[in-house]
Amino acid sequence: MTITVTGLRKSFGDHLVLDGIDLDVPRGTVFALLGANGAGKTTTVKILSTLHRADAGEAKVAGHDVAREPDAVRAAIGVTGQFSAVDKLLTGEENLRLMTDLHQLSRAEGRRRCERLLERFELTEAARKPAGTYSGGMLRRLDLAMTLVGSPQVIFLDEPTTGLDPRSRREMWQIVRDLVADGVTIFLTTQYLAEADELADRIAVLDGGRVVAEGTAEELKRRIPGGHVRLHFTDEQQLDAAREALAGATREGEGLALRVPSDGSLTALKTLIDRLDERAVKVDEMSVHTPDLDDVFLALTGNRSTTERVTNR
């Protein structure tokens, strides 16, 4: 495990932000912490990256305790936060050279690494322009390039694509995938379900300072009711035959389609097809609908706001 977190708690004054969090992130994987604004994502990143101290609980990053050995943790990590941490008065190149100097690289090695990163992040052309003139996507790429100068083993990305246009977002996703292919462990926070679905090996849903669900995207989706198989028929006869064969099937309005509740697993599908086969029902079209992460997210985090509404009353 590259990151292990047990019983992490943190409050600011009376405001409880993290209410006992446990997380495990294996080496070389992408872990996504998913949650709405104010769920405690950034606070978690700040504790793991030594910026904040936890009130209780333990956190180890790259084998070192974040509270007792912050320097060792800092030597192993790279952080790219929500707000770009670049010097906007300096050029892209100067920002990178600032990092190579702080990592004690020799001049030649610093220049080499700087050039390679500029090229990799398509910033070579803008290298001599002040970072203040960069677009949002370019700033984010420069920010990440600066983080990579030190060859970190663990990279924290706090909402890496918030505020980016769809194209820059896809570029950022590709960069993250390349990093993982190189063996880096990535801990990312996001409020975009598509992003977690796209990138993460494992996802934890954070809500009100607690992890309310954890697993792969598929596991999370399966936990949520709402999955079904949709069958479309060419005529009423076939539809009626199918309705008799399948328990719980409901007709979609007046159309020639049935909805059959299903978790979408192979076994369930096989059973369904076998049943239809037995009665020689002809199906025109079949599609499997699994809930997307949006359904998961709303189902997992919705309850709290309902109870809150109740208690407020």
Add this chain to the structure above:
Amino acid sequence: MSTLTLTPADRRFHPLRDSATMLRRNLKRMLRYPSMTITLIGMPVVFLLLFVYVFGGTLGAGLQGGGGRAAYANYVAPAIILMTITATVQGTAISIAMDMTEGIIARFRTMHIARVSVLTGHVLGSVIQAMIALAAVIGVALLVGFRPTASLGGWLLTAGFLVAVTFALVWLCVALGQVSKTVETASNIPMPLILLPFLSSGFVPTASMPAGLRWFAEHQPFTPIIETMRALLMDRPVGNDGWIALAWCAVMALGGYLWSKKLYNRES
């Protein structure tokens, strides 16, 4: 990819190298943002011209032994020199606050670097900036009739003394810049430093002030600092003022340094 080969982390700290790196950063920022330095020089120059040409004739006549505008130029120059320093350190507070709000400090805090270097880079950069501003302002003062009688030794002592005063005030402002939540606050908090020279012996002799104000003017740090400068530049004995001024500088520098360090290490 080869850029990401994991190298074993070098766990030693390099405070001197890191401070030099941070100093280079601050000097580059200064070059990119020259309007800041120009403002720092402009403000004391405007006050100098105002006090010499507008008020100088009358104020000069009120000095011990009279002497009019020419005598007042000599009298007011040390106060203007001090204002140059206070204006520069106000700039320090602003640039520290800018760093804090732009998130780059958070990056430095999560990096394995000598922590104090972030602050020492600002301090050294500001001292250099102040020296440039001081040279410019003293140059203008000489043009408008400031006639110091100091020998080369006196000038060297003055230069050393100015570095000490700047160093002390810069550390104080590094702390004030960190206390500020916004850049606007950072430009306002050091205001007392800008106003204090007026409540000292800088512009008029303290003897001409009402009793309470006079007591304050004589006991606040800027009066001995200005008197020391006057003595050094006019080739007069410095007396106790020099030691009192240096003691104040030591207190401000140490207090500012400890406060800054504490603020920097607090949770962000």
